[in-house]
Amino acid sequence: MDRLIEAIRAKKNPTVAGLDPKLSYIPQSMLNAAYSQYGKTLEGAAAAVLQFNKGIIDALASIVPAVKPQCAYYEQFGWQGMRTLEATIRYAQEKGLYVILDGKRNDIGTTMQAYAQAHLGTTEVAGQALPAFAGDALTVNPYLGADGIEPLLPVCKRYDRSAFVLVKTSNPSSGELQDRTFADGKTLYATVGGLCEQWGADTRGEYGYSRVGAVVGATYPAQLAELRRALPHTFFLVPGYGAQGGGAKDVAPAFDERGLGAVVNASRSILTAWQKTGADERDYAAAAAKEAVRMRDDIVSEIGGIR
Amino acid sequence: MDRLIEAIRAKKNPTVAGLDPKLSYIPQSMLNAAYSQYGKTLEGAAAAVLQFNKGIIDALASIVPAVKPQCAYYEQFGWQGMRTLEATIRYAQEKGLYVILDGKRNDIGTTMQAYAQAHLGTTEVAGQALPAFAGDALTVNPYLGADGIEPLLPVCKRYDRSAFVLVKTSNPSSGELQDRTFADGKTLYATVGGLCEQWGADTRGEYGYSRVGAVVGATYPAQLAELRRALPHTFFLVPGYGAQGGGAKDVAPAFDERGLGAVVNASRSILTAWQKTGADERDYAAAAAKEAVRMRDDIVSEIGGIR
Known part of the structure; x- marks a missing residue:
């Protein structure tokens, strides 16, 4: 997690921009250019998305x-x-950005190892180690228990990567299972949180946080505060700011006294800033940057800076 | 689920062959041919996998x-x-096979809808509905609650597809969370099982089973029997037969009195049959077929046939 934390400190910005490019977010002229080159096809749509993403990046x-x-x-x-x-x-990493792949992958044993190779490490082909997607971190789902998490750890250590385990998600029905209380008095989300501390225990870095992070939604600030106290070595990825309704006050409990401990995500509010502000479509990237700055300042001022 | 059940009845075979093609399962001559055409690259490996799969199919x-x-x-x-x-x-569907995509996908709202479009339905590009992966069923993970399942249902209804929700998985650590008992006396897996009945309630087909199935491992036969009794409208996908240790007696409780209600998966034991039996590598597909027949006969004789 140290690489992410250092990037946060360098840019004095504990936020991450979600790249969730729906076609409806993309300027029409960009779509038209891609369709005229590749047809109104999946290839054409994918080409437009890449163009859009490069502008945002x-x-x-x-x-x-x-x-x-x-x-x-x-x-x-x-x-x-x-x-x-x-x-x-590749483009984001070339520009010096840390890439969190939000795939919520989950499986067991050698299958989970294949996901780790695909999204964080390399795949061996005829004795060569070849990168496939090779993100810097991957979100994963804990429902299968340790068999679904442990295969990630050797890959994370070898390639200096991290994982974020779903703990308490930002959606309205997240409580349907996650908030239920077990016979021992602990909720499912608190139980998974405890496992994150355990799974990550021997991978703690310079700032005290391990390679096994947790996804904890901004839309549940009380649980966010509870989990921050209970999980001192677990870095948080916090979705739910912006379009989903969370504000700077809601995400503040995710941070430690240094202003570290969490990275807050916003996707829609950044990608659609040009539409929300009525900007010309050619200025979609500038509008995204403006919203990213606003979000950064909103959160940094609430938490009193990053040390 | 009716299409799957009809295919099971037509072939008198309640099993599914897992296509989990590790490169080590593929005959060397097939790998060499792909590498000489496309290089020792991801493209070469992917070409060898396709060739291997076509032979198996x-x-x-x-x-x-x-x-x-x-x-x-x-x-x-x-x-x-x-x-x-x-x-x-595409190749498997052309050959008349029902395709269960094992992706264990999970997310919320419009993001889960994008997964549904990707793996079961179509994606809209400039007013056209284009198929991407378009499997017949998709495995999904319930940790996010209804927000992660409900977006699948309109796509399943519209395109005649189904989903299988992870309930009690076959791996050793599946109990770490799934077997824990909530304050109301129900385990997490039984709770998720109950939700499957609820989520699928208005999609029941001709045989009484809904479009929302459940993944229940062969390695836990007592839980399999308990869930079969508790979930009369939920069709089961049962992994864990063969290489993972489950036998015909272990999977038998998954079936109803008609010999329906479940489809049992084996992957490794079928794909590596040629290696296990010492067959010539040119006969890998014939060895797979022989193992698939053995597995079918083993299970069908244990459950007393399919009616």
């Missing part, structure tokens, strides 16, 4: 420490979408 | 009703692997 690279592509929005365009995902990751 | 198409590609083994070869996944799905 160029505009945000000096502002945010990290971007978070959401795999679903690439998979919906088939393998052509996955090619755009790979190109987006 | 040709050999199994008259025996099994369904195949289950595991997404992780395709994602590890990047977008080239996803292109092979797409081509594998």
Whole structure:
């Protein structure tokens, strides 16, 4: 997690821009150009998405420490979408950005190892180690227990990567299972949180945080505060700021006294800033940058800076 | 779920062949041919996997009703692997096979909708509905609650598809969370099972089973029997037979009195049959077919046939 934390400190910005590019967010002229070159096809759509993402990345690279592509929005365009995902990751990393792949992957044993290779490490082909998607971090789902998390750890150590485990998600129905209380008095989310501390225990870095982070939604500030206290070595990825309704006051409990401990995500509010502000479509990236700066300042002033 | 059940009845076979193609399962001559054409690259590996899968599908198409590609083994070869996944799905469907995509996807709202479009439905590009992966069923993870399942249902209804929700998985650490008992006396897996009945309630088909199935491992036969009794409208996908240790006696409790209610998966034991039996590598597909027939006969005789 140290690389992410250092990027946050360098840019004095504890936020991450989600790259969830729906076609409806993309300027029409950009869509038209891609369709005229590749047809009104999955390939054409994927080409437009890549163009859109590059503009966003160029505009945000000096502002945010990290971007978070959401795999679903690439998979919906088939393998052509996955090619755009790979190109987006490479482009962002070339621009110095830390890439959190939001895939919420989960499986067991050698299958989970294949996901780790795909999204964080390399795949061996005829004795060579080849990178596939090679993000810097991957979100994962804990429902399968340790068998779904442990295969990530050797890959994270070898390639200096991290994982974020879903703990308390930002959606309205997250409590349906996560808030239920077990016979021992602990909720499911608190139990998973405790496991994150355990799973990450031997990977703690310079700032005290391990390679096993947690996803904790901004829309549940009380649980966010509870989990921050209970999980001193677990770095948080906090979705739910902005379009989902969370504000700077809601995310503040995620941070430690140094202003570290969490990175807050916003996707829609950044990508659609040009539409919300009525900007010309050619200025979509500038509008995104302006919203990213506003979000940074909003959160940094609330938490009293990053030390 | 009716299409799957009809395929099971037509072939008198309640099993599904997992397509989890590790490179070590593939005959060396097939790997060499792909590497000499495309290089020792992700593209070369993905080409070998497609060739291997086509041989398996040709050999199994008259025996099994369904195949289950595991997404992780395709994602590890990047977008080239996803292109092979797409081509594998198309090839299997052309051969009359029902395709269960094992992606264990999970997210919320419009993001989950994008996964549904990607893996079960179509994606809209400039007013056209284009298929991306377009499997017949998708495995999904319930940790996020209803917000992660409900977006699947309109897509399932519209395109005649189904989903299988992880309930009680086959791995050793599945109990770490799933077996814990809530304050109301129900385990997490039983709670999720109950939600499957609820989520699927208005999608029941001709045989009484809904479009919302459940993944329940063969390695926990007592829980399998408990869940079969508790969830009369939920069709089961049962992993863990064969290489993971489950036998015909272990999977028998998954079936109803008609010999329906479940489809049992085996991957490794089928794909590596040629290596286990010492067959010539040119006969890998025939060895897979022989193992698939053995598995079918083993299970069908244990459950007393399919009616």
